[in-house]
Amino acid sequence: MGIIHEPGQEGKMKKACLEVKAVTKHFGGLYANDHIDFSVEEGEIVSIIGPNGAGKSTLFNCITGFYPPNSGKVFFFGEEITHRRADTICKMGVARTFQVVQIIGDMTVLENVMTGALLRYGKISHAVKKAEEVLAFTGLGEKKQFLGMALTIADKKRLEVSMALATQPKLLMLDESMAGLTVVELREMIDLIKSIRKNGMTLIVVEHVMEAVMEISDRVVVLNSGKKIMEGSPKEVVRNPDVIQAYLGERYVVGQ
């Protein structure tokens, strides 16, 4: 997973890892993304929050080449990736997971991760070695011979993250990796994300679980009805009246 560095030490040396400029995507008359601008610096964790239907997953799809945006541009380390194919973008170093878990059900856990590792290794034996490394890191090592479809939902999400890591990305984008987890599983996933960033990874996280967002994010981007309504530190975001109205509800503010 590359060079280990303490986040924050380089200060102004940081480069923009991802720049999203005025990305617009509409389905007929419905604007799922309306001129969205934001950027992510190397080593940062940026969360994207917003109510259901705010356009978070569409934005993910526009960045990773699954949907072509109608207008606007996406840059990855200065290089434009707007209309590249999804697999090319993956090869350049952007990995992602899906809101609905995408794993290969009739392959074992090891084979699933190994298939991801094959992107950087032509030889099966090398890819297996890399996959075992990743599984040891993500804590699925003991279940490596299980079939993908036999896993619990928490393990499936963990497997999907492992598969993404096996492609050796520079930017990891997680789409609701914490939805539907128990309290213990949530804790484990937060710890996993923290240890991934400790290894120098840049992350973009779409998440509904606010306690996780508060804990892991450096910055939060808030979407509502396809528009970016605010961007700031987690604390700023939860205090903003617009955000509260659009998404969090009064209850949350009282809790703070």
Added chain:
Amino acid sequence: MRKMTFKQICTGVIALIAVGIFPLLTTNTFVQHIMILFFMFGMMGVAWNIMGGYAGMFSFGQVAFFGIGAYTSSFLLITYHVTPWIGLVAGGLVAAGVGAAIGYPCSNLRGHYFAIASIAFGEIVRTHFNNWKLIGAAEGLSLPMLNEGFKNFMFHSSKLPYYYIMLVFLIIALVICYLISTSKIGYYLRAIKESHDVAKVLGVNVVWYRLIAIMISAFLTAVAGTFYAQYILYIDPESVMLLPVSVQIVLISMLGGAGSVMGPVVGAAILIPISEVTRVWLGHKGTGVDMLIYGFLITLISVYQPKGVWGLFTNLGKRAR
């Protein structure tokens, strides 16, 4: 990963020796003929499996590749006196080219939609060949009687050379399928079968790998087509391009076990003898009886053993251990 065990290699060698000496023990040419058809459909099943079993592209148009292979080599032999061995390679390349040309615009088709497109493809090719004067249209092509021998790929006095040639073709197809299943391509195809999205996020160029699978499958099926032309010495669209043959190829693979290297061979070993024996015993009165038996077997298998007969074997093997 999935490397063969010593036990499997031993079983394979014994099976190979058995089929190798089998035709020497019987002079019954009908039995030899059944074995030859078994190998041929086994090979086409293996070829289908690369597309259908591994990559999830359920093709019901394989017979088009079969016909293209048969017609290419026959046309070259009749018109330009090209040896069928070169015709065989040419037929394979033409079929692979046609497969790529039709596969590319179908890149986003999955599941039922791909199956429907493949049926249409097979029927379009058949209709075209039925009306194409240059290659005999509906009258078909009769191959000239040449001197017997390996060079001319023609043997009149015995079926044995055909038997061994087809056996070698089948083994080559199996080796290719095995190599694919244990390499990067095999894993990528299985990812594509699961879903295009999961393949794409793993960095798989879905369009390209699907085309590779189609081209390999088309090439191998066309080789079987050339063999058929040299074996029967007469081809027409109604014998080498009919939809039921495509369906039979799919049934063989599904019954035997799609997605496993040996599955289609097992399927062919069960279905081809049934098909041939009912055809000969019952004559035209029995048309469709083989399909009745197929239907019954397929229902049984899909209910009790969705992984096919081969899956049954591997499960028993696991229990024994």
